[in-house]
Structure formats: structure tokens, C-alpha cells
Amino acid sequence: MSVSDLNLSSPMGSAARRAVVVDFTRDVDQRPLCGHDIESFRASVGLSRAEFAMAMALMPNQYRSTVQDTRALALDREILLRLYFVSPGPAAWQSWTLGEAFGECYGPLLRSFELPAHQAKARVMLYRRFTAIMGRSAARGLSWFDGNQGHSLPVRRVLGKLIELASPREVLEAIAARSYAVRGLDLELIAPLPTIESVSRVRCGRSPRVRLTNLCGDQS
Numbered sequence: 001m002s003v004s005d006l007n008l009s010s011p012m013g014s015a016a017r018r019a020v021v022v023d024f025t026r027d028v029d030q031r032p033l034c035g036h037d038i039e040s041f042r043a044s045v046g047l048s049r050a051e052f053a054m055a056m057a058l059m060p061n062q063y064r065s066t067v068q069d070t071r072a073l074a075l076d077r078e079i080l081l082r083l084y085f086v087s088p089g090p091a092a093w094q095s096w097t098l099g100e101a102f103g104e105c106y107g108p109l110l111r112s113f114e115l116p117a118h119q120a121k122a123r124v125m126l127y128r129r130f131t132a133i134m135g136r137s138a139a140r141g142l143s144w145f146d147g148n149q150g151h152s153l154p155v156r157r158v159l160g161k162l163i164e165l166a167s168p169r170e171v172l173e174a175i176a177a178r179s180y181a182v183r184g185l186d187l188e189l190i191a192p193l194p195t196i197e198s199v200s201r202v203r204c205g206r207s208p209r210v211r212l213t214n215l216c217g218d219q220s
Contacts (some may be wrong), residue, residue, distance in 0.1 A: 002130070006154060006197045012136065013183065016115070017112050018178065020032050020071070020072040020183055022034050022070060022071070022072055022208075024036075028085075029066070029133075029178065029182075030182065031181055031182050032073065032079055032179070033072065033073050033078045033082070033179075034069065034070055034071060034072055035066045035067040035068055035069040035073070036067065036070070037073075037081060038056055038066065038067050038073075039067040039092065039191035040053070040077060040142065041081065041084060041085065044090055049063055049064075050063075055090060055091065055157070056077060056080065056154075056157070056218060057077070057080070057153040057154040057157045058080065064135060064169075071112055072183070074154075075134075075135030075179055075180075076134055076135045076136075076152070076154040076155060077154050078156065078163070078179045079133070079134070079172075079175050080154055080156060080157050080158050081133070082163070082175045082178070082179065083158065083161040083162075083171070083172075083175060084165060086171060086175070087161060087165060087171075089164075090160075091156075091157045091158075091159075091160030091161045092160040092161075092163050092164055092179055093160070095156065095159040095160035095162070095163050096159050096162075096163050098144050098145065098155075098159070099145060100131075101159050101162055101163075101168070102126070102145070104124045104162075104168055104169070105130065105169035105172065106129075106130065106169070108122060109122070109126070109193070109194075110122055111127060113196075117199075118196070118199040118200070119197075121194065122149070122194035122199050123197040125191070125192070125193070125194040125199070126142075126193075126194060127145060128191045129187075129191035129193065131144065131175040131191075132155070132176075132187065132190055132191035133173065133187070133191075134155055134158065135170060158172075173187075
């Protein structure tokens with residue numbers, strides 16, 4: 001399955017989600033998560049459905065239909081749920097902005113590129129990686145960081161979980177890589193980290209390898 005097949009923001013989004021097979025005989029680390037996993041985790045931590053609906057960035061009337069849906073979760077909600085697996089507890093009320101989260105995760109790597117041209121290309125690749133991890137297209141990164149547009153509630157919940165972690169980049173990338181892998185995709189092919197070699201040959205603003213489309217059901 002290609003990344004384009006998982007463009008869940010398109011009119012074919014429902015069909016794309018059905019194309020992701022959820023094998024319930026496998027452990028949660030070996031398959032995409034679905035609504036059943038939301039309800040199972042909620043019960044394990046003793047929260048009410050209303051409480052966990054808020055934690056999962058779902059309206060109360062969405063919660064029932066979501067937990068009964070056997071399709072794979074949208075990528076941003078899968079990442080959010082896996083963050084709860086790693087770090088049970090509510091997302092922080094006061095979280096990073098997207099820019100702060102990007103800087104915390106990738107600022108040191110970005111600053112390691114000394115030449116301005118290399119740093120500019122590395123920034124494009126890292127924007128792409130950060131938005132891919134959130135299940136968004138490369139174009140979304142431009143609106144997030146350059147256009148200063150808002151982002152969705154699931155993404156805000158993810159940011160609220162990241163701020164409490166000692167190693168946010170390592171945890172987020174591991175979870176995202178797993179969420180891609182169980183869908184038959186490779187995060188490192190879709191949005192690789194920049195290297196001196198790659199920023200020396202990749203044109204700024206162009207995809208280094210694979211074009212990414214939105215893996216989530218919403219637009220921000």
C-alpha cells in the first residue's frame with residue numbers, strides 16, 4: 001500500500017481506512033489500533049467514557065461510534081493513544097506550541113548544519129518529518145510554521161503529552177515509526193532525517209524520496 005492510498009482527507013478517505021487491515025489476533029504493537037483499543041485502555045485505567053472522550057479529542061457523541069469502528073484509527077489519534085500507553089495520565093493543560101515542540105525535538109539537529117543553505121534544506125526536511133509524524137502532508141508544515149495557522153485538537157493533545165516526557169523526540173519517533181510500520185509504510189523512507197549528504201543534493205522544498213499525503217481525517 002502506498003502513502004497516497006492512505007490519503008484520509010480525500011473523498012476516498014473511508015475506503016482508504018478500510019484498506020488498512022486490522023488483524024485482531026495480533027498484539028497492539030503488531031497491528032494498527034482501532035476504536036476497540038480506545039475503549040479497552042479506558043477501562044484499564046478506570047476513566048469514564050466522557051473523561052476519555054476528552055482525552056482522545058473526541059466529542060461525546062463521537063466516542064460511541066469511534067469505539068465501535070473496526071477500521072484503523074486516523075494516524076494522529078493512534079499516536080495519541082500510544083502516547084497514553086507509554087505515559088498514562090491526562091495531557092498537560094499548558095502544552096508546547098508547534099514551534100516549541102519542533103524546536104525541542106529537532107532544534108539541536110537543525111543547528112548542527114552550519115552553512116545557511118544546508119540549514120535551510122534541513123529545515124524543510126525536518127518540517128516534513130514533523131508533519132509526517134503527525135500524519136500530515138508536507139504542505140501542512142508550511143501553514144503550521146510559516147503561515148501560523150492553527151492545528152487540530154488531536155495534535156494539541158499530542159503536544160500536551162510530549163511536554164511531560166523526558167525524551168519527547170525519541171518517544172514520538174518510536175511511536176510514529178511503529179504506527180507507520182503496522183500500516184506497511186516506512187517513516188524513514190517517507191520523511192528521512194537530513195544529513196550533510198542529503199542537504200547537499202536535495203532541492204529546498206522538494207521531497208527527498210516519497211511524496212506524503214495526509215494520513216488523518218481532518219485538515220489541520
